[in-house]
Amino acid sequence: MTATPPPVLRLDGLRFAWPGGPPLIDIGGFEVGAGERVFLHGPSGCGKSTLLNLVAGTLAPQAGRIEVAGEAVSGASERVRDRLRADHVGFVFQMFNLLPYLSVVDNVVLPCRFSARRRQRALARDGSLEAGAKRLLAALGLGDAALQARAATGLSVGQQQRVAAARALIGAPELVMADEPTSALDHDAREGFLQLLFAECAQAGSALVFVSHDHTLRPLFERHQDLRALNRAARPEAA
């Protein structure tokens, strides 16, 4: 083993509030190591989507530091933040992940249109973007060629989430952030989806930060963190 690689995600003294609003994020410190799988438990109202936007660089914190793959997101220009997101982070959302007017394969390839780094990594691994997309889709149980050529909207929700996972993983980003990707799936499908996601994250060497309020999934992760404990500004709504 060489020297320990830098954490893929590092938050330090992070604070954010909308102008004139109450503080939404106040995180002392949080790190995710390379290839780690973290379950971030967070009911609604504890600053989940704000945190996602901060890591993505689409929001800028008032104070503190955010590093993704060893590079500072906080303090960087908007252009650099957009590049860091494109290069190093794959996202999977709760629902509506796909562009309805693109085919399944085109949806998966999308990040490579905005990141030269991920395009090169996908090309280096699979020879062509399309081959890379098809390999990931096949690994996620969507190997059917007719299905891959279909418009994204023709798929079931479960299938759409697997396409979104393939898109997050193409070009092997250091970090995959998933925001309640299983909430629209039934229980059996949830576990199946997670196992596939874990396998492909391990294959790509990507760390996974899985944000969810669903406790039943917690045992599947090697590390868990309650976002309410992490975020001192969290004010969860009454359940």
Add this chain to the structure above:
Amino acid sequence: MRALLRLAWLSLANRRFTALLTIATIAISVMLLLGVERLRQEAREGFLRTVSGTDLIVGARANPVQLLLYSVFRLGDATNNVSWQSYRMVADDPRVAWTIPLSLGDSHRGYRVLGTSGAYFEHLRYAGGRGLSFAAGAPFEGLYDAVIGAEVARALRYSVGDRIVVAHGTGRATLAEHDDQPFTVVGILERTGTPVDQTVHVSLEALEAIHKNWRFGTRIGEAPTAEQLAAADLTPRSITAFYVGVERKLATFAVQRMVNEYRAEPLSAILPGVALQQLWNLLGGVERALLATAACVVLAGLLGMLTAVLATLNERRREMAILRSVGARPSHVLWLLLLESAFLTVLGVLAGMLLLQAGLLVAAPLLESRFGVFLSVGWPSAPEWRLLGLVLGAGFAVGLVPAFLAYRRSVADGMTVRT
């Protein structure tokens, strides 16, 4: 950029119904604009070429536009006539190749009757050198022969061999008719798109003959018999105006000066091209108003596009958020929307051009035969290209509005759509 072009295209294709409607709106407005512009050019060309090949028009001393109005357009009346002696003086000048005498004053059912000579059918040119040709029949030969213009023949359903009666004066409801000396239609001219179409042509001698038994606007006695007419001298004492063709173009100004400085009678010789240009400038406001109207229609078309694109912005916030999450910059979102408007405008303009060409192919022969307006099918002219450039520019400018809004929203939304 190629990826963005493809995304913009596919996104648009996904909404093809509204996209096609928008394109159709722009296409129709562009077709109208180009059509008006072409019609304007052709009308101007046609107007300026109402008389061509004629070097000078000579009449009693008058404003050039007035002389043009009554001699060419048969509008209004001459203030004075030109004496036969003065006409012969110019016609016999060695620098003059030909002359066409014109004598106006009578009418037939609202159409002017023009007394002239055979030179009219030989030398009169219009629309840049086209000569008169006959749809039926031939030039007049006998005394009571008449040649009618295409519009006269169409409106009054005349054909060769029909007998017509000339009325004294130019009123539509005149009661004083030369019904004792009817004419026979011997020829019908092809449509020209000029006032020739609305004219009944007879010989100068015939006009003289039907006025033999007239004094001060009323008929006196019997119509002259053929024998009397054969014995009589039917040379008119005066004519209304005449066209002049010179031997060499350089002589035009010398002949013009000679006429204008003619001592025995106050005469005016005008250059028809110059006078036509002056007259067109008087009428020019109408064509500009027409073009302005068409431009407003295009503007309405582009605003329609603006509405159509703006209406989609809300439902596409999620699309923008997804693009942002996979690494798109807000400027990518801006470009996506700009490209979309550009696609719509360019396709609309192209479709408009095609529609116009198709429309012209169908309408041009009809317009030519019915109205004598010659419209050429073909590649846009320089002013039309300029207009198209303006439309494209305006389309892109209008496209900036939704693009900028989407940009602002995309910055604010980030990857999550706040609802």
